[in-house]
Amino acid sequence: MSDNTIERAAPAPLAIGTLLATLLLAAALIALPFAVQALGQPALVPLASRVLIYAIAAASLNLALGFGGMVSFGHAAFFGVGGYVVGILYQSYAGDEPFLGLIPGTDQLLITLPAAILVAGLLALVIGALSLRTSGVQFIMITLAFAQMLFFLFVSLKVYGGDDGMTIRRRNALFGLNTRDDATFYFICLAVAALVFLLFWRIVRSRFGLVLAGIRQNERRMAAIGIAPYRYKLAAFVISGMGAGLAGALMANYMRFVSPDMLHWTKSGELMIMVILGGVGTLLGPLLGAAALMTLETVLTSWTEHWQLVLGPVLLLVVLFTQGGLNGLLARLRPGRSAR
Amino acid sequence: MLSVRNLQSAYGASQVLFDVALDIAEGEVVTLLGRNGMGKTTTIRSIMGLLGPRSGDIRFEGRAVAGIAPEKIARCGIGLVPEGRQVFPTLSVRENLVATAANRLKRPSPWTLERVYALFPRLQERAGQSARTLSGGEQQMLAVGRALMTNPKLLILDEATEGLAPVIRAEIWGCIEALKAQGQSILLIDKNINVLKRIADRHYILEKGRTVWSGSSADLAANAELVHRYVGV
Amino acid sequence: MTAPLLSVRGLRKRFGGLVATDGVDLDVVEGEVHALIGPNGAGKTTLITQLFGELTHDEGTIRLSGEEIGALKTPQRVARGLARTFQINQLLPDFSMLDNVALAVQAHAGHSFRFFADARRDEGLRSRARQHLAAAGLSHRAETKVADLSHGEQKQLEFAIALACEPRLLLLDEPMAGLGHAESEQMVAMLSALKGRVTMLLVEHDMDAVFKLADRISVLVYGRVIATGTAEEIRDNPEVRTAYLGEGDA
């Protein structure tokens, strides 16, 4: 799975082409709510927020999967746990009885997001430490199994709504902003997404990022130059888990509801679909993949409730016949940039 | 029986065979000589279809077989004893011999388990053991026996005695001579020049992926300088 | 006789019935080029893989300047000054040559848990890497992706990466295999330029190169060292001739 962002050190760290494209994209995303308002399609703003949240989750998975070569089939666990952190903290805050009698509830976004990141990170550390003792198919099956374990845990926790999930009456507050307003919440998501993508862009090009990509390409060669692969893979897995937890927390706020379905293995499958649709091991791929899947889902569900009967073949074609998903396609269309 | 003309093949970017040509007639024992890394095993893998040749013509009994699937080539009547033996470790000795046995060409007196055991008594002693527990020499005998059980017209032995103790090596040479006596045509890759001069009818020398010389055992004996330049230390 | 840099005693490794390494004793002295020759399947590569820690030996001891390293994993052995090249190239195909070498320099420098600074603009690493590439005569192709290199260039890159680890003992696994005539000459020149500065254990079939480079030669046959000595001693040794050159067979 070659990737084309760190394929050749461009003269300046940012080739002029990429810089322009990124600025263009940023401008478009910022202008989106206003343009959509003008076009009389207000419903598109919440959809855009959902795309951004899933883009964060997919980008986080992509760090482990695309750059680290770790095919994790359980990332929905971190995504769901991030959501439950928000739900539980809100329930303790609303009911005014601390979680486990110790941790006071809160509805402040600046607390719930870091809390979600921390909890998801710790979880990723435990699951990663165990799963990374194996590789290949076993790793896939184990991450899937651990995620299902957590799914059943939350199904059995009746105090937090069990199978039916838990509603969150009001979105977390942030500096007194009216987070209920779709456009405001969209900009919060955009800011967080921009931060996450920037962070990942730095990590991927850092010393850690090169070692990680080296391990993906040839683990035996990395050991031969003195790099013990396990700790780097675990670190990438934890960072990736934290990102998914952050996305889960945002999604809980967006839906003002959280349920075990967020941890279901089909959700892990969806995240993987976004990564592969967008182009594995590329930076902007996950954003494209999330947008593509969400659009596909929205458009298709308006035609038929059996929308997955169309998604199935589409995914099959993408997996079997395209190399590098949409990003690969785009790269091939853009003149002057060589791409595989 | 087997004719190869300007065979070329490569592993990815690095080309290994540039122009290999050889012929083997019915009942003949031919050797392929040359230092390590000259493309001897690559030649065998290309003939067997395990490595798709880049170009060149390979005919077995007149039928073009270049590039077709390995199982189809093997069914024409070629039995391979590969470098490194590659016996099936999780199968017993008997199972190794029986699993792929066949008499597709309806040979009159086909190879049977008893005949292989007669050729290699040691295999009979270990029939029930899993092949993994056999010593190097025993695994070599098993690999030869396994190939014979497919009743091939042409038997290919790639480094059959490499890395074996002299006494076992002598046993393997004895068996190859016995096979020759029964009219079995053989393509041999090995280093023991003196033995090869005695057993084989004709020889080819491979240098950097090209067949640079061919001739009878007598020609080889007369040409000590040739041996030293292309094959010796 | 200075204390040997590497001393191996009674090394033994079996795969089921197959004895790959049958009680090997071997010493490599600081600064020497020690060649290891023997027929195919004698266990040369298996021996190197055990010294490097990629394969755990069943019995015996491996000491690097006196310290037992038998229990250490490969990265720890590399940290103690071991490095190796591979007969079948083990490179990072999606990265450029420079990236491959720079990673080895970075690993040798020892701190890769850096998450922000752009590693490709870290002049400390990049300049050091460029020096190693120049030493291997590859600086003109520094930015080329490994996947687009020729077999010979990949072989030389293996060599540059191993040197970038600044090893005390370099294990070379048939560096000449598959090289054309000119490339072999170049490799021999590079190796002889290093003689004296880096201790090398050289596994090789190309006898011309071995006799040109080796201070001492050990002959390995069915997993046992049957002789060790200078080039001349080995060439005239009757046992070597029969075992290796097969002249003795009836």
Added chain:
Amino acid sequence: MTLVLEQLLNGLQFGVMLFLLAAGLTLIFGIMGVINLAHGSLYMVGAYGAAFVAAETGSVVLAILGGLAAAAIAGMAMELVVLRRLYARDHLDQVLATFALILIFNQGVTILFGRQPLFVSVPPALNGSVQILPGLAYPVYRLAIIAVGLLVALGLYLLINRTRIGMLVRAGATHREMVRALGVDIRLLYTAVFGLGALLAGLAGLMAGPILAVQVGMGEQILITTFVVVVIGGVGSIRGAFFGALIVGLVDTSLRAFLPGLLRHAMTGSEADALAAGLSSMGIYLLMAVVLLVRPKGLFPAHV
């Protein structure tokens, strides 16, 4: 005491069911290196096929044949259209392609049979229960499932260890190229192995019909438990699949049966039941984590 024996039999029955799925999955993975998420769909197709034929014809024998045929055909189609292209691909592509197959199968079945679960009655001949011990009447149908499962296990053992096909399957698992160089068309062997795996999954599905609900997505629930069985048993080994299946079957069933009772001492009835249900469904995953700590390659690694 009889309650314990009854639960053990239930555990054995669930274990045997899991073995039918795990055997196919581990064979297909062990020999062909392909992870097939849609294996659960074959289980579902077997159940629906049998249910449909039973409803149409009312004959048990035809229903069984119908279920097996449906699973075999679906399996072959899956192998020819999709899986044959995946042998050389990496695991990510295999996971996503077979995930897509799940979507297709689930939606397809929903369109054909709707979302409501189908009801399948126990075949009259095997209805009722039998006195196997004083005071313990155990359903005949479940005993039949255990018997069929053990028979299949024996049959598979003999096939793999006593027949030439079994030898070729084992040989192909370690030296695929060498088997071809000796004149055996390995792809034909793969299709046969895949077909066998599909049949076993279909058999498990049609047997499950009367005791579990025949509904869309039934395959996926049991698929993940089958993964746990394969991981615990050791990927690629039939013996591992057999013992792994029995262990998981017994542990899962006894946890669900005995945990509520135990917890009730410590807390109120409803809370105990909820926590017990959760813990027992997590139980097998914890078991897997423990096995992995001790033996990362599983209890009976295939090629060692």
